[in-house]
Amino acid sequence: MNYIKSKKYQFVFSYESKKGKKWLYRYRYYNNFNERKEASKQGFDTEKEAYKALLEVQTKAANGSFKELSSDRLKVKDWMKIWYETFEDDWKINSQLQRINAIENHINPLIGDYVLSNLDLVTYKTKFIKPLLAKYKPGTVDLLHSIFMIAVNAAVKNESLDRNRMKEVYIPEPTKSENYLTDKELELFIKTAKETENITNYTLVLVLAYSGMRIGEALGLTEDDLDFEKNTISINRTRDGKGTRTPKTKNSYRTIKMSPVIMQQVKKYLLWVKTNRLQFGKPYKSTDFLFCSYQTGDPLSPSTPLYVFRRLCSKSGLKKLSPHGLRHTHATLLLKDNNPVVSVAKRLGNTPDMINNIYGHVIEEMEDDLVDSFSNSLNIQNL
Helix, strand or coil: CCCEECCCCCCEEEEEECCEEEEEEEEEEECCCCCEEEEEEEEECCHHHHHHHHHHHHHHHHHCCCCCCCCCCCEHHHHHHHHHHHHHHHCCHHHHHHHHHHHHHHHHHHHCCCEHHHCCHHHHHHHHHHHHHHHCCHHHHHHHHHHHHHHHHHHHHCCCCCCCCCCCCCCCCCCCCCCCCCHHHHHHHHHHHHHHCCHHHHHHHHHHHHHCCCHHHHHCCEHHHEECCCCEEEECCEEECCEEECCCCHHHCEEEECCHHHHHHHHHHHHHHHHHHHHCCCCCCCCCECCECCCCCCECCCCHHHHHHHHHHHHHCCCCCCHHHHHHHHHHHHHHCCCCHHHHHHHHCCCHHHHHHHCHHHHHHHHHHHHHHHHHHHCCCCC
16 A cells, blocks of 8 residues: 655644545554554544544653653643644634744743753743743733743643643732823714824724724625614624634624714715725625725725824823724723623623623722612611
């Protein structure tokens, strides 16, 4: 039987069977007695299936039944490679990019050469956490720690590691900036946008402020997502510098009720978009992205809103605010107006638990106001 080497994976081969093309792996290793052995299995329908099975064998050989290996001991960098290649198809592109960046730029350079089973809490804190805290903000370090913990827990589940020794790590709480506006500040922000920005940027600010949608959701809107009769906007995708994909979560798919005034502005903007694209010789389709550049007629660059918000904060004299800050503003104002948490969560595409976690401080203030309101309504001076 002729075996053809895989162009993607070492130790993986294809062959022709009566049922068509199949895949197998052949992997040689040394056992505890330094005896050369070979593990192999065939009959896989896809190259990826054979490779995943191979990864399990390599893991067991390196750190399972054959711990005495001198050259194949499972190092942190080896496990990170196995973990990433095994699960990458289960993750969205953002998570893939975030995790490969963490592996290549932080985890492997700092602790990649340590044997995973020998990595203890003290070493992890001194060689990984401490250097990171000296260079990055606590929030960034916490994210990198969380990614590594996911990988380590996967190693435990796979029986490549007996237990997770790095759980008890304290990372200082990041200093939280107030990335939202009061109602008066929001009025000033919108007024400044109307007076100083082009129609694209102004309409984008209005949609974000009055819907609470994520900036990626706004950039992914098309005419087909708009219902001017019902005054609604539907969220069906998200778009950023990494491309267009499905929304963040299942709850993110939603239809948002909008103010008729805002929808009138969106309708006005849509007419402008159609004219603008024709001027650049680009026929318009209802599936084209709604927000486009007034200079080229192309879809608005995902980086543009960042510069727009910097200008608006500077011109209005307001504190620093990101596009996501309008989402926080929308939620905060709704909660302070005593709207139910469940309703706010549905509008934002979150769960009630997420709203309670993110906006717990606002809810606490509301509870204090309710107590004061009840006491004042009775107007009892002495009890």
